[in-house]
Amino acid sequence: MTRERCYPYATVLPVLVVVALFTVYPLLYSVHLSVHENVLTRPHDHDFVGLQNFREVVTGYYFWRSLWSTATFAVMAVAAVALYGLGTALLLNQALLGSALLNVVVLLPWAIPTVISGIIWRWIFDGDYGVLNGLLLVTGVVNRYVPWMSQTFTARLCMVVAHVWKQGPLAAVFLVAALQVIPPALYDAAHIDGAGRWKAFRFVTLPYLKPTLGLVLIYETIVAIATFDLVYVMTGGGPADATAIIGWYAYTEIFRFLNLGHGAALALILGVMLLGLVMVYLRAFRSEDAA
């Protein structure tokens, strides 16, 4: 009998221990770092400084700049991923030859490392020898090479394209799954009621997709805000900090300026922001369900 009672704990414990070791302790440690002075270039001063790190970070010029960059990137990226994902999902859900073809390749970008997708797209957008410039030149769209990655707006756009290419497939696969559980009878009913294509989409498809769409939006927002690999290989935060989104900023505070206190404070702010966003999304989608 005791064996029966111990079994669930014996199975759950290994997982719980690993997850806890890398959650609870790191979080406490981060909080500890954030309220102490911790600059690696001054190794002997570890005074308790209260909220000074947070104050310094929040009042700094770069913080607001990086927040702005993060917001622009996240809004563009999440919207683009959701639209591209939805479009691809609708295409995949058709009984067409093209859909079958698309179905074979759709998961490929999702499967490869973000670092590699960044390397590929950086090379495509390269201002000196990029193939995009080459193709545009050959077809006569531009008459000289455009430095895509060295202008604020186009550099952001390039990152969004790379991000959408890599993240879109997962959104599409999730949404296709949701599309497939919609009972076909509902479309027949809508058709009989005289609903056209758009109305059927609006009043049958969309309500059914809503929970999944919510999930996709939450997940993609977290991914976009926490983006780091892509910045690392594609732009290094440039040009002029245009792509220095908050995850990258925290990284540079820690590993370039060696200010662990600032880095930890930033990272905690980032964590709270993400948590807040998740709450807002969950609330929005739940309350609409109830209504």
Place this chain on the structure above:
Amino acid sequence: MRGRGARRLERAALNTLCLGVTCFILAPFVWMLICSFAGEAELTRRPPVFVPTPPTLANYTFIFTGQLPRDPARHGIFVWQTSQEVRSLLPALRNSFIVAVSVMAANVLFGALAAYSFARLRFPGRGSSYAFILISRLMPAVAVAIPFYAIVQRFDLLDTYRALILVYLAFTFPFTIYFLSVYFRYLPAEVEEAALLDGCSRFQTLLRVVVPCAAPGLVAAAAFAFMTAYNEFLFALLLTQTIAAQTMPVLLAAVATNPAVSHALLAACVILAIIPPALLALLLRRYLTRGLVASIAR
């Protein structure tokens, strides 16, 4: 009622759209493949040579054997000398493999055991530990980078496989648990109850009844874990220092951010590095999508 012509037009339009998206997905891969068979001189031209003639294997030869090309003018011998790091690609891929396969195995083993308990058993602490495991995933990686480093250093595991495996397990367990427990819950419980009545223990039931039924879910969970570990960058960058444990993304990021890199060599590296995950995605496509479907179709 719409006519046949309109319907045919619509099909053609949708097919074209499908083809467009397929091109968008494949074009970057195709260009990398082309670059990997080109000489550096052909790529650093405006516009670049779109079809290298004749295609050359020199880039791959150099990565595998270190042999310099016979046609130095075409391959830009100078950038080859500043791209020596690509010779570490094979050891880096080996490291990535060892780490990813270990993470995958541990996920299937411990993940399935724990997920089954969460799905079928009632025990005190079940709800809170399940919630804790899931919520842990919300923590942004950057937020805990320094503490992770401190933990790994304290255990004296810097620059080892074990450190990366441990960290990746903490990252992958939450998803595996969630995914598999949802999957298990949707299997018919009657068969398991029959097995229990016949005197099987919980563990035997899991092994003999649940695992065969849940094979697609387990394959999907394994593939997800493998890919997460194979693709991870930030912690691999942080916790490894030498090629003894450096994984492929760390090495490729180092190669790619070198301003004097040979793009042809880099392209060949990229092609070699994406073969394993691309194969997984192509071969296990059904399992992966079916697994995803099962996990969200409540």
